[in-house]
Amino acid sequence: MVFTARFHLKRGYCCGNNCRHCPYGDEAALTAREEAERDDLRSQNG
Template sequence: MAKLIDDDVSSVHRAACDRGEATYIDPQTGFMVFTKVGLLERGKCCGSRCRHCPFGHENVPQKR
């Protein structure tokens, strides 16, 4: 089941990026999610553990 969900999210994310969109609606939760395109516009990792972070989550705090 998890693989199916991952495939759905990947497809929706890829389509949104192809259209140059900064966000998409997660098909499972209905939440708005930033795309890689939208996150690249920021220019750096915000530290919020974004799903599609193109910066390798470099500013995410270490777990305590």
């Protein structure tokens, strides 16, 4: 499945999965991925 840039803009944020048509750029993807990893660590550590 391929999401368009229009879909991403409508969603309003970068999901961090390095989507092919991401209008937010590579830096946004890295930031989103780092935030998701940080949240996972917090939930695991209680």
